[in-house]
Amino acid sequence: MRPWKTLERRVLLSRKPWLEVGEEKIELPDGRVIDGYPWIISRDFALVVALAADDRVVAIRSYKHGARRVQLELPAGYIEQGEQPLDTAKRELNEETGYAADEWSSLGAFVIHGNYGIGTEHIYLARGARRVSEPDHGDLEELEVTLRSMRELLAAVERGEMMMLSSVAALALAALRLR
Amino acid sequence: MRPWKTLERRVLLSRKPWLEVGEEKIELPDGRVIDGYPWIISRDFALVVALAADDRVVAIRSYKHGARRVQLELPAGYIEQGEQPLDTAKRELNEETGYAADEWSSLGAFVIHGNYGIGTEHIYLARGARRVSEPDHGDLEELEVTLRSMRELLAAVERGEMMMLSSVAALALAALRLR
Numbered sequence: 001m002r003p004w005k006t007l008e009r010r011v012l013l014s015r016k017p018w019l020e021v022g023e024e025k026i027e028l029p030d031g032r033v034i035d036g037y038p039w040i041i042s043r044d045f046a047l048v049v050a051l052a053a054d055d056r057v058v059a060i061r062s063y064k065h066g067a068r069r070v071q072l073e074l075p076a077g078y079i080e081q082g083e084q085p086l087d088t089a090k091r092e093l094n095e096e097t098g099y100a101a102d103e104w105s106s107l108g109a110f111v112i113h114g115n116y117g118i119g120t121e122h123i124y125l126a127r128g129a130r131r132v133s134e135p136d137h138g139d140l141e142e143l144e145v146t147l148r149s150m151r152e153l154l155a156a157v158e159r160g161e162m163m164m165l166s167s168v169a170a171l172a173l174a175a176l177r178l179r
Numbered sequence: 180m181r182p183w184k185t186l187e188r189r190v191l192l193s194r195k196p197w198l199e200v201g202e203e204k205i206e207l208p209d210g211r212v213i214d215g216y217p218w219i220i221s222r223d224f225a226l227v228v229a230l231a232a233d234d235r236v237v238a239i240r241s242y243k244h245g246a247r248r249v250q251l252e253l254p255a256g257y258i259e260q261g262e263q264p265l266d267t268a269k270r271e272l273n274e275e276t277g278y279a280a281d282e283w284s285s286l287g288a289f290v291i292h293g294n295y296g297i298g299t300e301h302i303y304l305a306r307g308a309r310r311v312s313e314p315d316h317g318d319l320e321e322l323e324v325t326l327r328s329m330r331e332l333l334a335a336v337e338r339g340e341m342m343m344l345s346s347v348a349a350l351a352l353a354a355l356r357l358r
Contacts, residue, residue: 001249001321003242013192013200019217019295021192021200026244028319037244038198040219042295063182065205065216066296070180073293108336110344112291114252116198116221117245121344140207142180154355157287165289165300169344172351176333179358 002029009039017043017081038116046088046122047076047166049174050101050129056147057171058099058129063141064164072146072153072162074170075099077139085109085122093126095137097145101126107173123170125177150175181208188218196222196260217295225267225301226255226345228353229280229308235326236350237278237308242320243343251325251332251341253349254278256318264288264301272305274316276324280305286352302349304356329354 008025019042025035050058063070077092079085086104093099105125112118137143148156153171156162162171187204199220205213229237242249256271258264265283272278283305291297316322327335332350335341341350 001240001242001323003247003249004244004319015202015215015217019200019219021198021219023194029242029321032319034319036194038194040198040200042292061180063180063208064290064293065183066293067290068182068296070182076293108339108342108347110342110347111243111246112344113221113297114243114245114255114343114345117247118292118297140183140211140213142208144180157352160287163287163289164293165291165344165348166293168287168289169348169351172348172355173336176351176354 004028007033040113040116040118042119043078044085044120044122045076045078045166046085046092046124047074047170048089048093048124048126049074049107049170050093050099050126052099052129052147056149057153058093058097059146059148059153060096061144061146067163069163071164072156073164073167076166086124089122089124093129094133096135096139096143098131098133098135099129100132101129103127107170107177110169121166121169123173125174150178183207186212219292219295219297221298222257223264223299223301224255224257225264225271225303226253226349227268227272227303227305228253228286228349229272229278229305231278231308231326235328236332237272237276238325238327238332239275240323240325246342248342250343251335252343252346255345265303268301268303268305272308273312275314275318275322277310277312277314278308279311280308282306286349286356289348300345300348302352304353329357
């Protein structure tokens with residue numbers, strides 16, 4: 001089971017720091033050469049499943065342009081240059097929801113797209129979350145903070161009301177960790 | 180909580196049917212206009228958590244170029260034009276692993292990227308999976324079929340050995356459904 005070799009790599013589109021797209025000429029382990037295999041680099045991000053009092057999850061209701069819909073999601077944001085993913089998670093939780101938490105643990109870091117890469121999602125579980133300030137996120141989106149039980153959010157996933165893969169993966173991993 | 184309006188939409192890069200990238204001029208609900216907001220369209224895909232005898236999951240060991248690593252994943256593939264996602268899941272399970280199953284249920288359909296879209300992952304749970312043929316996938320990747328218990332695969336997620344978000348989300352949702 002051997003990795004592919006990258007023989008050439010071209011940038012086709014650059015919208016840094018948001019997005020870069022290109023293609024590679026790759027050599028497979030059996031010697032076949034494939035030209036024009038795409039790659040995409042978007043920004044890595046961190047996402048947090050934060051548990052407040054009564055184990056209610058700090059969720060967000062928001063329009064997401066990627067889905068073209070208003071839906072439920074979890075606090076998340078892009079990792080700034082030089083920032084540690086855990087610090088991003090803490091910052092975004094506070095900026096987007098006004099919450100802070102003391103107990104943090106990692107639920108893993110996962111690559112967004114199997115073929116093209118795109119970036120990495122860093123997922124955290126935070127316990128003991130409490131409101132400490134007003135939200136002040138500066139995002140383009142309108143955000144409405146809403147506390148929901150894990151059971152309610154898993155039901156929302158089944159109804160298609162939480163539909164971003166990034167939030168759903170994190171919620172399911174957190175539910176498994178907590179059971 | 181209102182959606183954004185798309186005022187203009189431009190294609191910047193076309194590698195159909197694999198990939199199309201562009202940008203939009205959007206109007207936010209508060210009237211602000213943002214130009215150059217990226218969008219990405221890649222192909223929708225279906226992925227299956229298939230349970231064989233003794234509730235072992237039909238997994239795959241493979242090199243994934245998106246992660247630049249050999250890792251564990253679940254059977255999956257792009258939806259062909261005109262194909263129903265469930266049919267894709269059945270086809271890919273058989274092509275990649277040689278397995279078939281009779282009992283299928285949906286675990287949901289999720290958008291890959293909150294901001295840029297990219298595509299939708301359709302996730303299925305299949306029970307009663309059994310080997311019916313030799314794998315014959317024609318993928319660029321070398322694939323090694325491996326049966327693992329749910330517990331082993333969740334441990335692999337914790338160790339970073341299953342690292343594609345698409346597989347991890349599906350595995351976690353299936354584990355919740357089965358508990």
